[in-house]
Amino acid sequence: NGVENAKRVAAFTAANNFVQNGYVIGVGSGSTIEYAVERIAERVEAENLKVTCVPTSFQARELILKYKLSLSDLDRHSKLDVAIDGADEVDEQFTLIKGGGGCLTQEKIVAAAAKKFVVIADFRKKSTNLGENWKKGIPIEVVPMAILQIQNKIKEKYGGICTIRLAKSKAGPVITDNGMMIVDWQFDKSHNWSEVHQFIKLIPGVVETGIFFNMADIVIYGTENGQSDIKA
Numbered sequence: 001n002g003v004e005n006a007k008r009v010a011a012f013t014a015a016n017n018f019v020q021n022g023y024v025i026g027v028g029s030g031s032t033i034e035y036a037v038e039r040i041a042e043r044v045e046a047e048n049l050k051v052t053c054v055p056t057s058f059q060a061r062e063l064i065l066k067y068k069l070s071l072s073d074l075d076r077h078s079k080l081d082v083a084i085d086g087a088d089e090v091d092e093q094f095t096l097i098k099g100g101g102g103c104l105t106q107e108k109i110v111a112a113a114a115k116k117f118v119v120i121a122d123f124r125k126k127s128t129n130l131g132e133n134w135k136k137g138i139p140i141e142v143v144p145m146a147i148l149q150i151q152n153k154i155k156e157k158y159g160g161i162c163t164i165r166l167a168k169s170k171a172g173p174v175i176t177d178n179g180m181m182i183v184d185w186q187f188d189k190s191h192n193w194s195e196v197h198q199f200i201k202l203i204p205g206v207v208e209t210g211i212f213f214n215m216a217d218i219v220i221y222g223t224e225n226g227q228s229d230i231k232a
């Protein structure tokens with residue numbers, strides 16, 4: 001269908017144009033990245049490329065192993081050549097909302113360790129302002145015992161609603177790869193996202209926010225008619 005094809009086109013464009021022999025690649029999380037890993041593995045096979053992959057989640061690690069790519073970590077590679085990852089929403093300044101898949105913390109660590117951060121997104125993610133298309137709010141990874149403090153401080157400062165992300169196939173909250181919980185903050189107006197990120201990040205108990213400000217170098221959109229649109 002249109003969305004899956006758009007994901008695939010964006011992912012393949014990233015794998016074809018931003019991966020070179022010898023690269024150390026940060027591998028994102030979610031569904032779009034699966035197409036990128038599939039294409040990277042195809043290229044490794046066809047072109048006899050040597051690449052190393054650093055995961056951003058348990059899911060990403062499983063994906064790397066599934067495609068028999070060489071798995072590494074940030075202890076062995078302090079600087080990555082490129083990180084490729086999806087996003088839940090992208091605004092015109094390339095500010096991202098990430099964390100729909102609950103992996104935002106390791107995704108941000110890996111993206112920050114890369115010389116180049118390439119975002120792959122289908123057309124649904126493209127917005128003028130954050131909140132236009134993504135309605136589930138900004139994911140925030142938190143230490144469970146601080147949840148009420150965090151919810152109160154955000155509500156006091158910015159309003160909106162902060163809800164604990166509940167699991168689908170487990171009673172109670174989602175537990176992240178880092179053993180933490182997630183609150184999703186549904187904001188009700190546009191904000192200075194850099195300021196919001198800094199304010200929330202400083203609340204004791206906040207591990208990371210899903211606001212990726214000034215991080216994306218390249219955004220590749222998969223369009224409805226199956227084209228890819230590379231923006232730098």
Ligand code: DER
Pocket residue numbers: 028029030031032033085086087088089097098099100101102103104107
């Ligand atoms: O949770 C995340 O940050 C993922 O990267 C997400 O934003 C993209 O997931 P998708 O490719 O399944 O839409």
